[in-house]
Amino acid sequence: MTRAILDCYTDEPAGLGVPPFIGVWPRYVAGLYQDEPTYLTIDDIRLVRYVESVPKVTIDPPAGRTHIEVLNHTREYDEIKRVLANTDEVVIVVGVQTPGKYLSARPGTLREVNKLLGVAGFQPAIRGRDALDTKAAPPARSPFRKVLTGPVLTGGTQFRGGTRPQLPEAGDFDELHPLVFDTYEQLQPPALKGAALIGQMPRLANRIVEIETGRGCPREKGCSFCTEPIKQTVLWRRPELVIEEVKTLMGFGARAFRLGKQSCIYSYEGGDPQKLETLLSGLAALKPTILHIDNANPMMIDEQRTKLFVKYLTPGSTAAMGIESFDPEVTKANNLNCPYDMAFETIRLVNRLGGFRGENGCHALLPGINILLGLAAETLETLDKNFAALKRILDEGLLIRRINIRRVVPFPGTPLYEQVGQKYLRRNQRLYTPWIEKIRQEIDIPMLQRLFPIGTVLKDLCSEVHNGGTTFMRQIGSYPILVAVWERLPLNEFFNVRVTGYRHRSLLAERI
Numbered sequence: 114m115t116r117a118i119l120d121c122y123t124d125e126p127a128g129l130g131v132p133p134f135i136g137v138w139p140r141y142v143a144g145l146y147q148d149e150p151t152y153l154t155i156d157d158i159r160l161v162r163y164v165e166s167v168p169k170v171t172i173d174p175p176a177g178r179t180h181i182e183v184l185n186h187t188r189e190y191d192e193i194k195r196v197l198a199n200t201d202e203v204v205i206v207v208g209v210q211t212p213g214k215y216l217s218a219r220p221g222t223l224r225e226v227n228k229l230l231g232v233a234g235f236q237p238a239i240r241g242r243d244a245l246d247t248k249a250a251p252p253a254r255s256p257f258r259k260v261l262t263g264p265v266l267t268g269g270t271q272f273r274g275g276t277r278p279q280l281p282e283a284g285d286f287d288e289l290h291p292l293v294f295d296t297y298e299q300l301q302p303p304a305l306k307g308a309a310l311i312g313q314m315p316r317l318a319n320r321i322v323e324i325e326t327g328r329g330c331p332r333e334k335g336c337s338f339c340t341e342p343i344k345q346t347v348l349w350r351r352p353e354l355v356i357e358e359v360k361t362l363m364g365f366g367a368r369a370f371r372l373g374k375q376s377c378i379y380s381y382e383g384g385d386p387q388k389l390e391t392l393l394s395g396l397a398a399l400k401p402t403i404l405h406i407d408n409a410n411p412m413m414i415d416e417q418r419t420k421l422f423v424k425y426l427t428p429g430s431t432a433a434m435g436i437e438s439f440d441p442e443v444t445k446a447n448n449l450n451c452p453y454d455m456a457f458e459t460i461r462l463v464n465r466l467g468g469f470r471g472e473n474g475c476h477a478l479l480p481g482i483n484i485l486l487g488l489a490a491e492t493l494e495t496l497d498k499n500f501a502a503l504k505r506i507l508d509e510g511l512l513i514r515r516i517n518i519r520r521v522v523p524f525p526g527t528p529l530y531e532q533v534g535q536k537y538l539r540r541n542q543r544l545y546t547p548w549i550e551k552i553r554q555e556i557d558i559p560m561l562q563r564l565f566p567i568g569t570v571l572k573d574l575c576s577e578v579h580n581g582g583t584t585f586m587r588q589i590g591s592y593p594i595l596v597a598v599w600e601r602l603p604l605n606e607f608f609n610v611r612v613t614g615y616r617h618r619s620l621l622a623e624r625i
């Protein structure tokens with residue numbers, strides 16, 4: 114049987130697979146089969162439609178924006194058609210459960226997959242106004258089996274915050290195939306075998322590979338909105354297994370890694386500092402160009418483990434803390450894990466140990482803050498309390514790498530979905546946009562001025578997309594700052610820049 118994997122990209126509370134990140138899902142799925150499947154992305158399927166609908170399509174037009182919805186295609190039109198025409202089964206990886214804004218990719222939705230897979234290569238071309246409107250495409254039967262897998266099978270998927278999740282419908286797929294395993298020893302053979310799949314991925318030198326160190330949530334009762342506790346009980350992956358996978362991936366050309374597929378990296382192996390050091394020192398010994406982390410439960414952040422991260426990670430990493438709200442009522446109603454005072458203590462601690470600048474121009478390790486809007490018990494005062502806390506961080510002279518503000522999606526199976534659904538989201542919706550704007554102006558910009566003063570030199574930024582004469586670039590890493598250069602530079606190359614100004618959540622810079 115010939116098989117293809119269709120990567121629609123994944124974004125979960127624990128684990129990211131939206132380019133430039135390479136997620137675990139397509140790799141593990143590929144490792145399940147004896148023959149290596151062909152790797153396709155949702156961009157490939159869109160490209161087929163694009164080419165058939167818009168003659169002389171330009172992915173990166175000189176006077177407009179780069180078309181990120183097809184930027185991560187793996188093959189040219191003819192070859193994609195050939196792959197689809199000769200494939201018996203397409204395994205589709207779908208699941209965005211912590212939707213964000215993506216600079217250089219657009220995840221695929223369930224509806225889009227269904228429409229496009231029916232069309233790609235097997236239906237008459239759709240022309241004119243309807244060409245890029247997925248709703249206008251007629252449903253059609255595919256000549257191959259369609260197997261759905263990924264986070265979508267636990268709770269659904271939603272690409273836009275604040276809206277209802279999409280759930281797979283019976284009849285749209287030939288099979289729903291959850292990827293389950295009981296131990297990491299069981300997972301290791303497919304993880305190692307599937308590593309070869311990255312050889313088929315475009316621009317490997319500019320990608321960062323997500324690595325799994327554990328799954329499930331170590332808290333007895335999870336946060337109201339989170340899908341991690343409903344996916345699997347807590348398991349940690351032994352250091353040797355993680356190191357073995359990274360070594361294998363490096364053998365196929367990967368150089369940048371993030372320990373991001375776990376609910377909390379500080380909780381690794383129950384928070385055992387010796388095991389954490391075994392893991393980090395073993396990975397650092399392989400000399401990856403980037404070694405970063407994601408997801409840190411403030412309750413687990415302490416001096417000893419923070420020192421280990423500062424010692425072994427490459428500079429520019431972020432300990433992203435799911436504080437979610439600084440309003441004690443919301444913290445209580447949603448069983449959040451970070452009381453107000455603890456948030457400040459941990460932010461101060463990470464600043465004290467990781468707040469020095471590394472050789473790439475970024476600080477060694479800084480905290481990041483996640484704020485969620487639309488949680489249970491949220492009131493107008495919640496927004497005031499969140500703003501006041503962020504202002505206090507700023508006034509104390511502390512550094513925060515980024516403030517991530519999302520509108521919650523109540524996924525089925527979570528306590529939030531069962532208890533209040535979208536009630537608070539609907540009620541307070543109109544307040545969000547001006548409030549977010551206030552944060553961006555009054556907190557973010559002064560914070561960026563402190564983090565990256567005018568004249569700061571940042572190294573090794575990859576040019577990712579254009580907007581007319583402007584090139585947008587970022588370093589490869591966990592939460593790299595977005596930088597705009599007023600020059601049209603070739604994409605997918607590396608540059609050093611000097612900071613010249615500030616914009617919304619981004620820097621202006623000149624090439625040096």
Ligand code: SF4
Nearest residue numbers: 330335336339341376
């Ligand atoms: S601590 Fe909360 S957000 Fe983190 S994995 Fe557990 S339930 Fe999810």
